[in-house]
Amino acid sequence: MKYISTRGQAPELTFEEAMLTGLARDGGLYIPAEIPTMSKDEIAALAGLSYEEVAFRVMRPFIGDCFSDDEFRAIIGRAYESFGHAARAPMVQLAPNHFLMELFHGPTLAFKDFAMQLIGQLFETALKRRGDSVTIVGATSGDTGSAAIQAFGGLEAVNVFILYPHGRVSEVQRRQMTTPSDANVHALAVDGDFDDCQAALKDMFNDFDFRDEVKLAGVNSINFARVLAQVVYYFFSAVSLGAPERKLSFTVPTGNFGDIFAGFIAKQMGLPIDKLVVATNQNDILHRCLSGQGYHKGDTIPSISPSMDIQVSSNFERALFYAYNQDGAAVAQLMEELKSGGFEVSQGAMQALQEHYVSGRCSEEETSATIASEYKASGELLCPHSAIGVKVANELRDPAVPMVTLATAHPAKFPAAVEAASDVHPPLPPRMADLYDKPERVTRIANDLAALESHIREQIAN
Numbered sequence: 001m002k003y004i005s006t007r008g009q010a011p012e013l014t015f016e017e018a019m020l021t022g023l024a025r026d027g028g029l030y031i032p033a034e035i036p037t038m039s040k041d042e043i044a045a046l047a048g049l050s051y052e053e054v055a056f057r058v059m060r061p062f063i064g065d066c067f068s069d070d071e072f073r074a075i076i077g078r079a080y081e082s083f084g085h086a087a088r089a090p091m092v093q094l095a096p097n098h099f100l101m102e103l104f105h106g107p108t109l110a111f112k113d114f115a116m117q118l119i120g121q122l123f124e125t126a127l128k129r130r131g132d133s134v135t136i137v138g139a140t141s142g143d144t145g146s147a148a149i150q151a152f153g154g155l156e157a158v159n160v161f162i163l164y165p166h167g168r169v170s171e172v173q174r175r176q177m178t179t180p181s182d183a184n185v186h187a188l189a190v191d192g193d194f195d196d197c198q199a200a201l202k203d204m205f206n207d208f209d210f211r212d213e214v215k216l217a218g219v220n221s222i223n224f225a226r227v228l229a230q231v232v233y234y235f236f237s238a239v240s241l242g243a244p245e246r247k248l249s250f251t252v253p254t255g256n257f258g259d260i261f262a263g264f265i266a267k268q269m270g271l272p273i274d275k276l277v278v279a280t281n282q283n284d285i286l287h288r289c290l291s292g293q294g295y296h297k298g299d300t301i302p303s304i305s306p307s308m309d310i311q312v313s314s315n316f317e318r319a320l321f322y323a324y325n326q327d328g329a330a331v332a333q334l335m336e337e338l339k340s341g342g343f344e345v346s347q348g349a350m351q352a353l354q355e356h357y358v359s360g361r362c363s364e365e366e367t368s369a370t371i372a373s374e375y376k377a378s379g380e381l382l383c384p385h386s387a388i389g390v391k392v393a394n395e396l397r398d399p400a401v402p403m404v405t406l407a408t409a410h411p412a413k414f415p416a417a418v419e420a421a422s423d424v425h426p427p428l429p430p431r432m433a434d435l436y437d438k439p440e441r442v443t444r445i446a447n448d449l450a451a452l453e454s455h456i457r458e459q460i461a462n
């Protein structure tokens with residue numbers, strides 16, 4: 001199994017190499033050269049299996065011979081043992097044919113734990129075998145950072161630096177990043193927005209001297225291993241609702257496009273997915289683009305769903321790669337145009353995108369109203385991101401086709417917005433009860449590549 005870059009100019013890598021490499025050296029994102037498929041019988045056989053066994057069967061074909069079966073099973077077992085729900089990704093029914101998949105029972109209460117817990121184990125195993133170490137730099141709008149710090153904190157062969165936008169994450173998210181005491185993790189509050197953090201991260205990867213000197217690695221969805229781990233819950237939920245005999249749709253609160261792109265991979269593997277619904281907040285560049293208005297950056301407006309306050313959606317590049325018939329040069333050209341503000345999508349590529357994805361947008365008022373109405377209707381207390389999914393799903397779903405909406409974070413990560421909407425204060429799980437008592441450790445830093453790189457160099461040298 002080989003991995004290639006969306007821009008067509010980087011070396012082909014194995015799964016493990018791609019995982020440890022992060023951004024391709026031509027600035028693109030790694031994807032499998034060919035997406036493995038599963039037969040109808042193989043998909044049907046997943047029904048009733050544990051989450052861990054489904055994870056093994058779905059991911060195994062992507063990893064080639066990088067990890068033995070025994071090693072991979074053990075890694076999967078360790079990755080999910082700390083989840084607070086036996087089903088790992090339980091589903092609740094909101095209405096006839098509308099289901100909510102709760103992806104927030106992991107250690108940091110967001111869907112990111114599904115992938116981060118796994119790749120923490122994969123990195124540790126691979127680095128130990130190679131006798132090597134890496135510097136992980138991550139950009140976060142709140143959840144990736146806390147999940148990464150939780151998964152990589154204390155690992156010997158790894159230093160972790162997380163860039164988050166100062167003042168633009170919830171207090172719980174911030175504290176999850178600033179209170180862990182592991183010496184190898186560093187929270188950096190950047191004067192900028194998430195797009196600035198992600199751009200700085202990509203600039204670091206494109207600065208080859210720095211990249212090679214610190215052995216830079218990435219755990220954002222730049223890393224295909226992150227996306228792969230997220231493919232699993234599409235299969236897990238679908239077979240419990242009658243796939244492969246019955247088709248179904250998914251609605252995904254979307255920002256960086258990693259989670260919904262995992263759904264696209266599941267569909268290419270053979271899962272009978274009717275529609276992948278992209279649900280955005282007021283930062284609606286993806287909705288505008290999928291509605292035929294081109295991909296044009298605007299200002300990022302802070303919202304009550306801060307994890308989705310994103311304008312430059314990293315994985316959309318992967319979607320474009322397939323929409324442009326895997327033409328790396330065409331993707332590279334679009335990404336060049338993006339540097340000066342945006343691009344138009346060709347008619348053929350637009351048709352290809354619309355074959356898989358539909359989209360909707362949810363305003364701030366609609367997000368709050370959905371938290372309140374869903375709590376009243378079903379008793380489910382939604383986080384603002386999940387509420388965006390539910391609102392858009394209700395708007396766009398075909399009542400005859402089962403719809404699974406992804407609940408991407410626990411409401412307790414966003415208590416102010418949830419309480420303002422519903423009058424209910426969502427408590428943190430007891431294991432996090434001391435989150436507000438712990439001292440914080442964070443470095444405020446300018447949105448400046450040289451400053452960031454020299455800070456990272458200094459910390460590594462200490």
Ligand SMILES: Cc1ncc(COP(=O)(O)O)c(C=O)c1O
Nearest residue numbers: 143254255256257258259307408
């Ligand atoms: C809670 C939450 N919901 C939704 C999203 C959007 O997911 P993606 O970036 O994979 O589109 C994020 C951030 O990525 C998130 O943290």
Ligand SMILES: N[C@@H](CCOP(=O)(O)O)C(=O)O
Nearest residue numbers: 140141142143144220221256
């Ligand atoms: N919402 C994310 C943004 C980064 O997404 P990723 O999937 O590329 O890591 C966050 O919480 O940080």
